Amino acid sequence: MDDTFAPSRVAVTDAAAALLGRLTAQHGPLMFHQSGGCCDGSSPMCYPVGMFVIGPGDVRLGELHVDGLDPIEVFMSQSQFEYWKYTHLTIDVVPGRGAGFSVEGPTGMRFLIRSRMLDAVELEAFGLGPGAG
Template sequence: MVNRVEITEAAAAVVARLEAQHGPLMFHQSGGCCDGSAPMCYPAGDFRVGPQDVPLGEIAGCRFYIGAAQFDYWRHTQLIIDVVPGRGSGFSLEAPEGVRFLTRSRVFTDDEVTELAARGEPERAG
């Protein structure tokens, strides 16, 4: 079964460290520009999701949401959350760790597109 969102082992290790410090976490992928389009990690419930946010799944035990406009643009790709050295700007919890989360992607295969279509569209978070 294909997932719409995955996480690398390196990023999952950072999530585990952050979760030990902050408790349960969540991610939101917004549609801004520059660092505003990076996946942001927050304590669960600290970012208020709305009716235009789409729950894509779970990574490393954390719910992952994406803005509807971004979902429509990226619906044909699997998002892969990774971590790289450096510091992004914003309020994401990994910033003080000297790393930042990054979204990579790959296009779904025809078989995966068929599987996802059979499951139906993800519901909005509303």
């Protein structure tokens, strides 16, 4: 048994995972980007892989693991990451209109972020704990 702790900055709820399964069947492999811009900037945007170009100013937060799907990578703009680096993000879904060009738009559902502060073990694992340089 491997007791190695592998922290993650991102997670997905069961409801969001179910929608991601349906969207992947329709659009192929997916990814998320949290831009931090105005308007829809607080909503995670879900795109087919290759439809949104990740740039040098983007940070890879991690990947979502949904049964039966390839890992779904999650990115955030560097400027927004500076504000959110002490936060764990969970992608959830609620009824509503999807954001901008995000693929869930026509489904009557929209993705959203639920957040919590990283705990002491996570902070240490990410090099953000007391005494981190």
